[in-house]
Structure formats: C-alpha cells, structure tokens
Amino acid sequence: MELNGAQIVIQSLKDEGVEYIFGYPGGAVLHLYDAIFQQDDVKHILVRHEQGATHAADGYARSTGKPGVVLVTSGPGATNAVTGIATAYMDSIPMVVISGQVPSSVIGSDAFQEVDMVGITRPCVKHNFLVSDVTKIAETIKKAFYVATTGRPGPVVIDIPKDITAPDVKVPYHYPKKVEMRSYQPATTGNKAQIKKAIELLLTAQRPVIYSGGGVVLGNGSQELIELAHLLGYPVTQTLMGLGAFPSTDKQFIGMLGMHGTYEANMTMHESDLILAIGARFDDRVTGKLDLFCPYAKIIHVDIDPASISKTVKVDVPIVGEVKLVIRQLFEGLKDAKYKIDKKAAETWWQQINQWRSIQCLEFDRQSIAIKPQYVIEQLYQVTRGDAFVTSDVGQHQMWAAQYYPFDKPRRWINSGGLGTMGFGLPAAIGVKLAHPNADVACVTGDASIQMCIQELSTALQYKTPIKIINLNNSYMGMVRQWQEFSYESRYSHSYMETIPDFVKLAEAYGHVGIRIDKPEDVRAALEQAFAMKDRTVFLDILTDRTENVYPMIETGKSHHDMKLRVAIGTTTDRELS
Amino acid sequence: MRHIIAILMENEAGALSRVAGLFSARGYNIESLTVAPTEDASLSRMTLVTRGSEDVIEQIIKQLNKLIDVVKLIDLEEVVHIERELMLVKIKTADKMRDELRSVVDIFRGKIIDVTPASYVIEMTGTSDKLDAFIATVDKNSIIEVVRSGATGISRGEKGLHL
Numbered sequence A: 001m002e003l004n005g006a007q008i009v010i011q012s013l014k015d016e017g018v019e020y021i022f023g024y025p026g027g028a029v030l031h032l033y034d035a036i037f038q039q040d041d042v043k044h045i046l047v048r049h050e051q052g053a054t055h056a057a058d059g060y061a062r063s064t065g066k067p068g069v070v071l072v073t074s075g076p077g078a079t080n081a082v083t084g085i086a087t088a089y090m091d092s093i094p095m096v097v098i099s100g101q102v103p104s105s106v107i108g109s110d111a112f113q114e115v116d117m118v119g120i121t122r123p124c125v126k127h128n129f130l131v132s133d134v135t136k137i138a139e140t141i142k143k144a145f146y147v148a149t150t151g152r153p154g155p156v157v158i159d160i161p162k163d164i165t166a167p168d169v170k171v172p173y174h175y176p177k178k179v180e181m182r183s184y185q186p187a188t189t190g191n192k193a194q195i196k197k198a199i200e201l202l203l204t205a206q207r208p209v210i211y212s213g214g215g216v217v218l219g220n221g222s223q224e225l226i227e228l229a230h231l232l233g234y235p236v237t238q239t240l241m242g243l244g245a246f247p248s249t250d251k252q253f254i255g256m257l258g259m260h261g262t263y264e265a266n267m268t269m270h271e272s273d274l275i276l277a278i279g280a281r282f283d284d285r286v287t288g289k290l291d292l293f294c295p296y297a298k299i300i301h302v303d304i305d306p307a308s309i310s311k312t313v314k315v316d317v318p319i320v321g322e323v324k325l326v327i328r329q330l331f332e333g334l335k336d337a338k339y340k341i342d343k344k345a346a347e348t349w350w351q352q353i354n355q356w357r358s359i360q361c362l363e364f365d366r367q368s369i370a371i372k373p374q375y376v377i378e379q380l381y382q383v384t385r386g387d388a389f390v391t392s393d394v395g396q397h398q399m400w401a402a403q404y405y406p407f408d409k410p411r412r413w414i415n416s417g418g419l420g421t422m423g424f425g426l427p428a429a430i431g432v433k434l435a436h437p438n439a440d441v442a443c444v445t446g447d448a449s450i451q452m453c454i455q456e457l458s459t460a461l462q463y464k465t466p467i468k469i470i471n472l473n474n475s476y477m478g479m480v481r482q483w484q485e486f487s488y489e490s491r492y493s494h495s496y497m498e499t500i501p502d503f504v505k506l507a508e509a510y511g512h513v514g515i516r517i518d519k520p521e522d523v524r525a526a527l528e529q530a531f532a533m534k535d536r537t538v539f540l541d542i543l544t545d546r547t548e549n550v551y552p553m554i555e556t557g558k559s560h561h562d563m564k565l566r567v568a569i570g571t572t573t574d575r576e577l578s
Numbered sequence B: 001m002r003h004i005i006a007i008l009m010e011n012e013a014g015a016l017s018r019v020a021g022l023f024s025a026r027g028y029n030i031e032s033l034t035v036a037p038t039e040d041a042s043l044s045r046m047t048l049v050t051r052g053s054e055d056v057i058e059q060i061i062k063q064l065n066k067l068i069d070v071v072k073l074i075d076l077e078e079v080v081h082i083e084r085e086l087m088l089v090k091i092k093t094a095d096k097m098r099d100e101l102r103s104v105v106d107i108f109r110g111k112i113i114d115v116t117p118a119s120y121v122i123e124m125t126g127t128s129d130k131l132d133a134f135i136a137t138v139d140k141n142s143i144i145e146v147v148r149s150g151a152t153g154i155s156r157g158e159k160g161l162h163l
Ligand SMILES: Cc1cc2nc3c(=O)[nH]c(=O)nc-3n(C[C@H](O)[C@H](O)[C@H](O)COP(=O)(O)OP(=O)(O)OC[C@H]3O[C@@H](n4cnc5c(N)ncnc54)[C@H](O)[C@@H]3O)c2cc1C
Pocket: A090, A091, A092, A151, A152, A153, A212, A213, A214, A215, A216, A218, A219, A220, A238, A239, A240, A241, A242, A256, A257, A258, A259, A260, A261, A278, A279, A280, A281, A282, A283, A285, A286, A302, A303, A304, A305, A308, A321, A322, A323, A324, A394, A395, A398, A416, A417, A418, A419, A420, A421, A479
C-alpha cells in the first residue's frame, strides 16, 4: 500500500488502535487534517484551546489506561500544549502528542509559527522525536506509543515538519507489529534476593504500614495489592495519586497520607517500624520535612523507575520492577514462608491506630447555615453511589474531593497531583466521558480553576458529553487564601476575585444547564436533579462557606506527627507508643 | 567526589542536549564533557566529569540511564581505569627562560609543537591532575592561552564498554 505522509500518520494511529484524537488545526497540520477528513475510523475531538486537548487526552488515558492522543499545529498550538504535556509528565500518564512543524527547509530560520518544540518539551516528556523523513513516520509512531505506555509511562512528543506530510510524496506503508530499542528495556520482575529480604522484614515487623501510590493505578496492580494487604492484614495508606487502588471503604484503609492526609495515616507512618512503599515516589507533599520523616522505619520500596528509589528518602530494600509482578512475587513468597506474622504485635498496633482514628480528624460542622464543601462531596458520593468518575481542578476543593469521596476502584479519581494544574478538571472530564459514555462523570472544581479552561464547555456541547460540574464556589482562591491566613497573618493578597462571572448564565450561554445553590438543604436535591439529566451537562454553582479550611494540615517544615487539626487535641507527642 | 562517567549513546541529533539539559535542569555539576563518534557509526561516546556526594552521583547515573538515547554507561570510578586529557598551552618565552621551560616540558613528557621567537605551543596529555600541576609550575604571567579537551577515560584490562 502506498500512502502519503499525512495518510501514514492517520493509518498508523488506526493500526495502533487509537479511538480518539484531541486536537486543533493550523497551517502546519493542514495535510493531516485533510487526511482526517477522509476517514472516520479515528475520531477527532475539536477542543477550544490546545491545553484542553492535552487534558482531555489525559483524562481519557487516566480513566482507561490507554494512551491519550493529541494533535496540534506548530508555534502557538505547540506551546499551548506544553502545560498539559508537563501535567501528564509529572503524573506519569501515557500520552502521544503530534505537533506540526514548519517545513524542514525553513527550520531554524525563525519561520512563521516556528518554535523548537523538541527543545521546549525536552524537560517535560519521557522522550521526543523530530521526524526527518516520510519513510520513518510509521516506525516513529510505533516507538512513541511503545515508550509512552511501557515502563514508567509518560508523554512522548512527535514533531512533524509540514513537508513530511505532503500529499504528493507517497511511499509504501507498513506499520510494525513490534519495536525493540536497544537503549530502552523497562524492568519486569523484582530481584529475588531483594524479594527475600523484603519478606523477612514484612514478617518480623511490629508496626508495619503499606504506603501505596499512583504506580499501582498506572501498573494495574490494584487486585494484587488488595490480595497482599489482606494476606498481611496491615494498615494501608495511599497518596493522592493512589486513591482507589485499594478500596477506601476497606477497614484496613487508614486514609490518605501527607500534607492533607488523615491524622491516623500520618501518625501510623511516623510511628511505624516498617514501610512497604509500592509505586509511590516520596513526594515532598507526602514526606514533610525529610530529616524528620518516619524516624523508626525500615523501608522497602517497589518502583519501576530506579531513579524514584532513594531519590529523596534512602531506602533499605529497593525492588525495581512492575508492581503487578513484584506484588505477586511478594505474595507467593509470604505464603511459602516458614514463619508467620506476629499476630500479637499486629493487634497492639491496630489498637493504637484505632485510637488515632477515634479522633475523627475529618469531622466538620454539620449544623452550619453556610454550605460546607465537605458536605457537598459527601452528598455527591451518596447520589452517585460512590461509583462516579470524579475529576478535579487544583485547590481546596481537590483536597475535599480526595478526603470525602471514598474511592473503591482505581482510575475513578482523576486529578493533577504532581504539577497541580488549575484548568485540568473540565477538559479531563470530557475525555473521561468519551471513554465511559454510560458512567456518571463529575468535575469537582473551584471558582478560580474552572475559569482556566472554561472554553471547553463548548466542546462538551459539540460532542454531547454530559458531565456534571460541581463548582465549590467560595469566591476565593481558597487554597491560596488558606496559606495566607496561616502564614501571612491573613493578608489576602490577590487571592480574592472581585468579578466572578455569573456561572449559571455562563453555562446557559454555552448551551448547558446552570443551577445555583446557596442553602445546605438544597444541595442534595440539586445533585439528584443534575445526575437525573442524563443527556445534559449541568453546572452546579454551589456557594460554599467562604473561609473554610482544609484540615488536617502539615505545614511546611513540619513532620507527620505535627499536624494542624480542625479541633485542637493537645500536642501529639512523639513516641506515644513506648 | 569526582567521577568520570563514560556513556554510549545513540548517535542521534539532540542526544547531547538531552544530557546537558538533564544536568542543568537537576542542578548537577559538569566539570567537563567530551563527545565523539565511535567505531560503530550508530553510537557516540561521551565522557563526563562531575562532582557530588555518593547520593548525588547515584541519582546522576540513574537519571542518565533513564534517557532513552543512552544505551549504556559506566562510572569509571568503580573500576580500575586510565584517564587522559589533552592540553595545548601557548607560552611567552623570554630568551633566558627557554631552556628552563624546555626541561620542565620534558619532565612532564610534553612536546613543543610550535615555536616563534617569542612563544612556544606545548602539547601535553595526562591525567587532569598532571595538567594542573604543569600549569602551576609555569609563571602565570607568561601563559597566553590554555585549551583543554576535558578528561576521557577507559577501563584497564580486556573488558570494554560496548553493546
Ligand atoms: C494542592 C495539592 C495538595 C497535595 N497534597 C497531597 C497530600 O496531602 N498527600 C499526597 O499524597 N499527595 C498530595 N499531593 C500530590 C503530590 O504533589 C504528588 O503528586 C503525589 O503525592 C505523588 O503521588 P505518588 O507518590 O503516588 O507518585 P506518582 O506521581 O503517582 O508516581 C508513581 C510512581 O510509581 C512508579 N510507577 C509507575 N508505574 C509503575 C509500575 N507499573 N510498577 C511500579 N512502579 C510504577 C513511578 O515510577 C513513580 O515513582 C497534592 C497535590 C496538590 C496539587
């Protein structure tokens, strides 16, 4: 079969099994758009801003495990995509971004709409390519998908000069079934000697804890994690990115850890003598002050990326490998081990943990006449029977969604953790809804974040992706305001927006349903009404308590056992156990 | 500590900038860096001299290995190795000084490769330390120009760094 460059790109995507491309046209990709026009196997979703394309592809990827695909033009199209590429990079999301480039003959001459896309994205991609020849397109696309989806996943950019996709140059087409790269061989199973050491530690620990992260979601290791945790009976805490991989309603789950983690999770970490870290990267939001991090614990760390291991926290037993395979190895090893878990120690440990739990650090004022954001999330959980896909933006609302919506399945909680990108939630929800047309999809957002990609409301109408936007409107950049309250004596510098738009009218202007809620007693009914409108996007503008804060909180420079709680419980003393 | 890292990488456009970019983005220090093609045209070999604590060096090596274009690397500090650097030095030579300078060059096993009535160009190879030592022995004011290639290195014995 002889095809031109543009046809090869589209045919390769089809052969790769790509369902959707999220994109926006322009001069450098006109040949590609012409090829898209002449087929309908690969569906193109026209967004309203290239940032929206990347986040929508990202939401699609996070909710399915399949790579998200983006197409943008050169210059401003390419630079607009960078925020979304960096967002995917920080959270290790598989994505392939095709950017148009000026014709090869004028590269380097400051041609119209020329930017060095390969150079600009180098620090925020797993890898990138500049295609120099039409005969190399298919192989490059195969490599891009292979690199993006294997090992530690991540975004890959393919920059294609316009002449390479020209209609008049036809070459034989063949899409490789497989590629091998001598310089790239992702890890699989863990080293046997290390597994043995880990098993010994797991069986002799007195105060163990499992700390699992986004890697378990990315590596589809949820089932294995559940089995391992149940075999051991140890407490499980998860990072913001890991939520759902282990069911939040399981009694072994002690909540999220870190800056806005639960009291019991952080105290358990602080007092533990053994941490089994799985697919988590000891982020600073999780560890707090490094020299005070888990002073009594030995650490086993399972991760596919050797560079994640001992990067910020030195570990005792590093295990490089796929979560799924390594957890299985641990599981088998534990079952065959001669000696058994110290039941008595485990009992004492759980007593201690339950005591921490009894503080009920997530309780909030239920009598309030203002709408409490936590209450809204609880109601959202009930109305969707805990089974919705929830995307979020960045801020207080994000933390409340994470704390008050107990996710029981992986890939249900879709948020930007590593880069913390405001504007992520709405386009991501569109990507999720396209992938799961029959599921409930909610976007929990804030009055500031939603305005960063609000234009995608138009995309939601065009492609009939009925999502429910839950705007926790506190008329503040709440998260910024909270930090200013705690650390800058309430000098609210530029964290207040004096001209917040009428979101109800705005939603209506975009062709959707808008509802404003300002009384706690109306929240439930409004949510029910919104989710009952199966074929409409509904914007719920919920006016919440303006000065509510996220608790617990570990302030900068503090450690796990030094949390700011809603209700003071006296100082939490170190070594309460001994 | 000072480490010499030898890297085999795909001979692709932009491979060098991936390494340089990694070092600047992560704040690692580069003392010197040399790159050239190898006997295998699809590979180029880079030698990089860096300094850092053991933890930092461990991260540098992991991060380098993570670059898709890096095929293989070795920290020469971990093995018995030979290190060489090439230096060319242009020195002003007053008449009386010429003999003395020639004997210093001999002691350091350098060569004088260009001579004018007022100057010498000296070629010298050796470890970076040895080149430093030579520079320290000549009068600072007489030095017109110094160029150094940066260190390269190879392990001793029959084993080599290849695919
Ligand atoms: C406002 C705000 C507040 C936040 N507060 C908190 C907080 O209180 N608590 C919290 O936890 N986070 C918080 N975060 C998120 C935080 O910034 C990090 O994004 C998060 O902690 C990282 O999660 P993770 O460690 O699970 O790593 P991820 O970023 O999910 O990384 C996954 C790890 O798993 C590895 N991996 C990937 N695939 C595999 C595989 N197949 N097999 C094995 N390993 C694999 C990767 O190499 C990587 O090391 C906050 C973010 C924001 C924006």
